[in-house]
Amino acid sequence: MDVTDLNGINEYLTFSLAGELYAINVGNIREVLGVPRITRVPRMPEFMSGVINLRGNVVPVLDLRLKFGLGSTEITEDTSIIVTEIDNFFDDDEENCFTIGIFSDNVEKVETIEPSAIEPPPKIGIAIDTEFIVGMGKIGESFVIILNINKLLSGHELLDSIQEEEALS
Structure with a gap:
């Protein structure tokens, strides 16, 4: 099975959502934050919680629970935002990734998962x-x-988020 790892990286940040364990390749992770003040932006899709200020940069925040139909994320002391980079979204050479935050109910740990231990969906x-x-x-x-x-x-969903982000800049 083609696992599409990032440059041979077999390490994944694990986190929970609605009682299930999920993982994202650490090559896409920029950092993990506590939940700062989130500014709701009018007309953003429901699964986009708003934007945060990350050292002067506007970063949209995605509620994966809403995106997956699991209800909205309840903010608790364990709730974190995983700041990720989506690769090769832009066609130009100046920006080739898009930064987005993702809610998690609880960040677990980094796990090494070899390609042989990954089954297809x-x-x-x-x-x-x-x-x-x-x-x-x-x-x-x-x-x-x-x-x-x-x-x-989808590209359409990301494009909507980017246009909202640019309108705030």
Whole structure:
């Protein structure tokens, strides 16, 4: 199976959402933050919680629970924002990645998951979009859903977020 790791990186940041374990390749992770003040931007899609100020930069924040149909994220002392970079979104050479924050109920730890321990996304006989899932990683006796952050949002959804971000700048 082609796991699309980033330059041979087999390490993944694991985090929980609605009681399930998810992971993102550490090559896409910029940093993990506590939840700062979030500014809601009018007309953003419902799953976009708003924007944060990250050292003077406007960074949109995605609520994965809403995106996945799991209800909205409740902000607790364990809630974090994982700041990620989506690669090769822009066609020009000046900017080739897009920075976005993602809510997590709880950040767990970095795990090494070898490509041989990753199974393809399940096929359950109905048409569901699993393009944003790299696969199901095995950690001990448990599975972790490995996300492809580069395919989590469609180009249209990202373009809407970028236009909102540029309007604030």
